[in-house]
Amino acid sequence: MKVLFTHSYFLRFDPKQWRIMQPYAPLGTIYAAALLRQQGYEVALHDVMFAEGPDDIQPILQSFRPDVLVIYDDGFNYLTKMCLTNMREAAFSMSEMAKAIGCKVIVSSSDSTDHFEKYLSHQADFIIIGEAEQTLLELVDGIKDGKLVPEAVLGVAYKQGNETIKTPPRPVMTDLDALPNPAWDLVDVARYRQAWMDNYGYFSMNMGTTRGCPFKCNWCAKPIYGNRYNARSAEKVVSELKELKTKYNFDHIWFCDDIFGLKPGWVKRFADLVNEAGLKFSFKIQSRADLLLKDEQIQPLAASGCHTVWMGAESGSQRILDAMDKGTTTEQIAEATKLLKQYGINPAFFLQFGYLGETMEDIQLTLQMVKRLVPADIGISVSYPLPGTKFYDKVKEQLGTKTNWTDSDELALMFNNTYKPAFYKQLHRYVHNHYRVVKSIADIKDEWNRKKKLSMHNLKRLVKLPYYQLKAIVSTGKLNKLTQAA
Numbered sequence: 001m002k003v004l005f006t007h008s009y010f011l012r013f014d015p016k017q018w019r020i021m022q023p024y025a026p027l028g029t030i031y032a033a034a035l036l037r038q039q040g041y042e043v044a045l046h047d048v049m050f051a052e053g054p055d056d057i058q059p060i061l062q063s064f065r066p067d068v069l070v071i072y073d074d075g076f077n078y079l080t081k082m083c084l085t086n087m088r089e090a091a092f093s094m095s096e097m098a099k100a101i102g103c104k105v106i107v108s109s110s111d112s113t114d115h116f117e118k119y120l121s122h123q124a125d126f127i128i129i130g131e132a133e134q135t136l137l138e139l140v141d142g143i144k145d146g147k148l149v150p151e152a153v154l155g156v157a158y159k160q161g162n163e164t165i166k167t168p169p170r171p172v173m174t175d176l177d178a179l180p181n182p183a184w185d186l187v188d189v190a191r192y193r194q195a196w197m198d199n200y201g202y203f204s205m206n207m208g209t210t211r212g213c214p215f216k217c218n219w220c221a222k223p224i225y226g227n228r229y230n231a232r233s234a235e236k237v238v239s240e241l242k243e244l245k246t247k248y249n250f251d252h253i254w255f256c257d258d259i260f261g262l263k264p265g266w267v268k269r270f271a272d273l274v275n276e277a278g279l280k281f282s283f284k285i286q287s288r289a290d291l292l293l294k295d296e297q298i299q300p301l302a303a304s305g306c307h308t309v310w311m312g313a314e315s316g317s318q319r320i321l322d323a324m325d326k327g328t329t330t331e332q333i334a335e336a337t338k339l340l341k342q343y344g345i346n347p348a349f350f351l352q353f354g355y356l357g358e359t360m361e362d363i364q365l366t367l368q369m370v371k372r373l374v375p376a377d378i379g380i381s382v383s384y385p386l387p388g389t390k391f392y393d394k395v396k397e398q399l400g401t402k403t404n405w406t407d408s409d410e411l412a413l414m415f416n417n418t419y420k421p422a423f424y425k426q427l428h429r430y431v432h433n434h435y436r437v438v439k440s441i442a443d444i445k446d447e448w449n450r451k452k453k454l455s456m457h458n459l460k461r462l463v464k465l466p467y468y469q470l471k472a473i474v475s476t477g478k479l480n481k482l483t484q485a486a
Helices: 013-018 027-038 052-066 085-102 111-114 118-122 133-145 189-200 234-248 266-276 298-304 319-322 330-342 362-373 391-400 423-451 456-485
Strands: 001-007 042-046 068-072 104-108 126-128 156-160 163-166 202-205 252-255 282-287 308-312 346-353 377-382
Touching: 001 027, 001 052, 013 298, 027 042, 027 068, 042 052, 052 085, 052 133, 052 346, 052 391, 068 133, 085 104, 085 111, 085 118, 104 133, 111 118, 111 126, 118 126, 118 156, 118 163, 163 456, 189 202, 202 234, 234 266, 252 456, 266 298, 282 362, 308 330, 308 377, 319 346, 330 346, 346 362, 346 423, 362 423, 377 423
Parallel strands: 001 042, 001 068, 068 104, 104 126, 202 252, 252 282, 282 308, 308 346, 346 377
Antiparallel strands: 126 156, 156 163
16 A cells, blocks of 8 residues: 655745755654555655645655555654644645545644644544554554544544544653654655755754653643653664764754753763764754753763754743743753853753733843853744643633744734734844844954954954944834834
């Protein structure tokens, strides 16, 4: 039986990400494809990362003639967790096209988990709820044998007449090493390499070492892997790294775990194995300020090639962090930032504005934190209510017909807060403009103090500094007007 895999993250439909051009292959998708191939199914991948639109699937539907189309989004990528409506509409289109030629259609994604009835109304036969590999295999086995009893399959939603049925959840996998390595041979790796080399001069690939996150941030949606934490062995991870290095000669890895290296002793073991294997590469991870201060985490990260750590700093206001149930302190953020810099690792901050009850005083505390700590990079968002979170439950009565962003740069505030949505759009520009000034000055001073000369890159930044400062002043004026109008 033939199974065609695809996903619904079209990079072209997310203008900000298309400009940034840091594409990563759909890791979750090729994990599932590898499992079905291991079980004897003929599989193919239609990777839509660079596709023009959903109609691009038509030729492969006609040539491959699959029995089943699986729209399986990458649950490791935070962009797919945002449930963007551009991608949802594309998934609907592909589902309908496949159904028109007689395919069974199975969907697994964060968005379909939250809105399974919408997907079922657009010709999907089954929506997988939660971790998907084992459920998918059971569904496909049943379709192949003609003996599928949907109500006996854990973790699915489907239509029975006019009724929507949702079965009980499936227990999560605990032995992640039992899964086959992702089917990278199905991916046009050369296309990804070219995008990275053309834009950045190095090639980055993605890899997962864990599933889930046990922390309780009340705005964080975890529809696929949930509030658990299971890790692959360091041995398995390094073995896969060696294989990928041999086959594709990557320069850099994004470890796309929600939390990297939470298991005690894991990072130390990983660093030892990387160095024993003679692997040379750099990597970036996501972590928490409090975790980075435990069990000598930072030294082995540096020893194994860690280049950047993205921290969910979120806010410089302890009041807001506590309201979020973040479980970290501003002091931990400062200490982790200091230690990362000491070990030559770039600290980067995720910042979130617009949480319930946030005032200008809270916003100023966040800006002061950024100016004081000078992270290597920042990523800014506004509070985004997704189903299944305590935050969503607090604001759902305020949500209208619009409950999701169209693309990742929309930054629409969809509930009532201290300021109007236009304020937060301008705040985004204001913070980035001021950060650019602060970061440029810090980098120029640092290089001058160390070398008594400036690189061409920093000379260009020095020349542009008045322009950056002017933009910062202009954005300040615009923000002040919106503040006064509130």
